[in-house]
Amino acid sequence: MAQLEINNLTKVYPPDVLALDDISFEVEKGEFLVIIGLSGSGKSTLLRCINRLIEPTEGSIKFEGREVTTASSKELKQIRKEIGMVFQRFNLIERSLVLTNVLTGQLAEVSLWRSLLGRFPEEMKQTAHEKLETVGIPEQAFKRADELSGGQQQRVGIARALMQDPKLLLADEPVSSLDPATSGTIMDYLAEVNDQGKTVITSLHFLDLVRQYGTRAIGLKGGEIVYDGHPKGIDDEKFKEVFGEEAEKVHIS
Amino acid sequence: MKKPRKFTFPDLAEPLKPFLLDWMIWGYIAYTVIFLLNSYWYTQYVDWYGSITLKPWSWALTVLGTFFCAFISERYGISVGLKTIKGLRRSPQKSWALTNWGITSVILVAFTFWVGWLTTDMEIGVIANRAPKTFHLWHGLSHPDFTHLINIDPELEDTILGSLVDTLFMAYLASLIGGILAAPLGFLGARNIMSGSWFRKSIFYITRAFFNVIRSVESLLWAIVFAIWIGWGPAAGTFALLIHSMAALAKLFSEQVESIKKGPIEAIQATGASFWQIIRYGAVPQVVPQYTAFLLYRLDINVRMATVIALVGGGGIGRFFFYYKSQLDWNQVGAVTIVIASVVWILDWISGKAREKIV
Numbered sequence: 295m296a297q298l299e300i301n302n303l304t305k306v307y308p309p310d311v312l313a314l315d316d317i318s319f320e321v322e323k324g325e326f327l328v329i330i331g332l333s334g335s336g337k338s339t340l341l342r343c344i345n346r347l348i349e350p351t352e353g354s355i356k357f358e359g360r361e362v363t364t365a366s367s368k369e370l371k372q373i374r375k376e377i378g379m380v381f382q383r384f385n386l387i388e389r390s391l392v393l394t395n396v397l398t399g400q401l402a403e404v405s406l407w408r409s410l411l412g413r414f415p416e417e418m419k420q421t422a423h424e425k426l427e428t429v430g431i432p433e434q435a436f437k438r439a440d441e442l443s444g445g446q447q448q449r450v451g452i453a454r455a456l457m458q459d460p461k462l463l464l465a466d467e468p469v470s471s472l473d474p475a476t477s478g479t480i481m482d483y484l485a486e487v488n489d490q491g492k493t494v495i496t497s498l499h500f501l502d503l504v505r506q507y508g509t510r511a512i513g514l515k516g517g518e519i520v521y522d523g524h525p526k527g528i529d530d531e532k533f534k535e536v537f538g539e540e541a542e543k544v545h546i547s
Numbered sequence: 548m549k550k551p552r553k554f555t556f557p558d559l560a561e562p563l564k565p566f567l568l569d570w571m572i573w574g575y576i577a578y579t580v581i582f583l584l585n586s587y588w589y590t591q592y593v594d595w596y597g598s599i600t601l602k603p604w605s606w607a608l609t610v611l612g613t614f615f616c617a618f619i620s621e622r623y624g625i626s627v628g629l630k631t632i633k634g635l636r637r638s639p640q641k642s643w644a645l646t647n648w649g650i651t652s653v654i655l656v657a658f659t660f661w662v663g664w665l666t667t668d669m670e671i672g673v674i675a676n677r678a679p680k681t682f683h684l685w686h687g688l689s690h691p692d693f694t695h696l697i698n699i700d701p702e703l704e705d706t707i708l709g710s711l712v713d714t715l716f717m718a719y720l721a722s723l724i725g726g727i728l729a730a731p732l733g734f735l736g737a738r739n740i741m742s743g744s745w746f747r748k749s750i751f752y753i754t755r756a757f758f759n760v761i762r763s764v765e766s767l768l769w770a771i772v773f774a775i776w777i778g779w780g781p782a783a784g785t786f787a788l789l790i791h792s793m794a795a796l797a798k799l800f801s802e803q804v805e806s807i808k809k810g811p812i813e814a815i816q817a818t819g820a821s822f823w824q825i826i827r828y829g830a831v832p833q834v835v836p837q838y839t840a841f842l843l844y845r846l847d848i849n850v851r852m853a854t855v856i857a858l859v860g861g862g863g864i865g866r867f868f869f870y871y872k873s874q875l876d877w878n879q880v881g882a883v884t885i886v887i888a889s890v891v892w893i894l895d896w897i898s899g900k901a902r903e904k905i906v
């Protein structure tokens with residue numbers, strides 16, 4: 295049984311924008327799956343359907359045997375806890391401390407009253423410091439999140455996701471807001487997470503990153519899968535099919 | 548490929564809206580024309596406070612006439628209603644003032660100005676003519692009598708400074724309690740948070756209606772209500788300021804909550820957090836600075852309002868102002884005015900500085 299099974303997934307934004315059109319694929323544990331495609335091809339929608347930040351219209355998503363699309367609110371929280379997520383715009387609580395941001399990854403483990411008062415258990419704080427060390431910014435723990443650079447903020451984002459100790463990590467264009475050098479560092483961290491046996495599904499724009507990090511690539515175009523295979527298999531022709539005729543200008547590889 | 552089909556009823560309201568708007572505009576023009584005609588040539592159709600008393604049949608005529616005008620203007624494509632409802636696109640070469648919409652708005656503004664000038668008895672001359680009458684007022688202000696600043700006025704059984712302290716505490720309590728009550732209301736009245744289920748939506752509409760109704764009644768009127776309810780004095784004034792502050796702040800807060808960024812909410816949601824945790828970590832940190840700024844601003848407003856509220860029995864320093872004014876003791880009025888003005892000015896300055904730091 296694959297870790298993630300997606301069958302006939304369809305998403306329609308009212309009134310009639312078809313973002314995902316009958317998509318099916320499986321993801322094995324430990325894969326580094328990269329989703330490529332132009333803006334508006336449905337990458338973000340696909341990722342957000344997996345943890346139901348966006349409600350799918352039709353189809354089924356099975357995560358480790360559990361159906362996500364029909365999960366009750368309680369089951370959904372449990373599933374979300376096991377799926378970490380990293381965002382293009384980092385989505386940190388900007389005015390809060392870096393440490394608090396990392397700790398929010400464990401909210402599902404903290405009782406309501408403790409979390410409302412902001413009193414996280416001591417050992418949880420310890421873990422948060424360790425996660426910050428993992429992403430190389432242990433000294434930033436007591437700074438406000440918006441004082442950090444973009445690259446550092448994304449590392450906090452990764453630390454927050456790692457705090458959940460996820461079985462699957464979703465990364466929605468994690469490097470699109472960063473410069474090329476910083477992008478490399480962030481991708482290295484994702485690769486490191488992947489080396490520890492965690493599945494990573496990420497959407498990316500640049501083909502060289504896809505080839506360097508991905509173990510498998512899925513190309514999306516107009517909400518449909520146009521490529522599914524090894525990243526090395528994307529030749530110029532396939533590339534044009536995924537990114538369109540104009541794409542040669544953005545081809546950085 | 549499956550495409551969702553949804554049947555929608557043909558919306559009858561859509562074509563009616565521009566027509567109704569046109570009709571209303573023509574009706575308004577007719578009304579103002581009749582008003583102006585009456586005030587310049589006849590007076591038998593306008594009663595003393597300026598409302599028009601036409602014969603019944605002429606009302607019917609006006610209604611029919613404006614209906615006809617609206618119909619004609621839609622028929623010949625000079626409809627303002629169509630333009631307004633369907634959007635105000637125009638060719639970039641043409642100046643806005645030359646479009647039907649532009650011409651009509653200019654006419655409407657001018658008409659309204661004219662009618663307003665007549666109804667409010669505005670006169671420029673009188674400002675100059677009667678200027679000497681205010682002499683004793685300016686004289687009082689420039690020769691303030693501070694006798695009762697720290698000496699008890701036997702009539703009011705208090706000192707000016709003492710009642711100033713009352714006023715400040717009234718404003719402080721009203722802002723603080725109002726602000727605390729407004730915070731949850733702000734969330735309940737925010738469209739983005741209270742969407743989804745019909746249950747949340749109905750809470751949203753009830754909350755909105757609740758604070759919109761309270762807000763539309765000025766604190767001065769609330770003071771009258773509470774003065775009757777619990778008797779004259781600072782407590783009535785505090786309640787009046789409190790309830791109005793609560794509603795006004797709730798309105799501002801809810802708008803703030805509606806403008807929060809979706810990203811952090813999504814991120815917290817993705818960790819498997821519960822609804823209240825999402826509110827606490829995703830939404831609250833985004834609104835706290837603005838909340839505080841609004842609260843400080845409200846404190847500022849409340850100090851100013853608290854001085855006026857004495858007029859209807861709200862207590863505080865305003866009592867001195869209205870009492871001395873009724874005694875025509877302009878020198879003491881001057882003293883009270885100076886005290887109020889300086890406190891308001893100082894507070895305005897402090898809260899301004901503080902808000903700069905927060906936001």
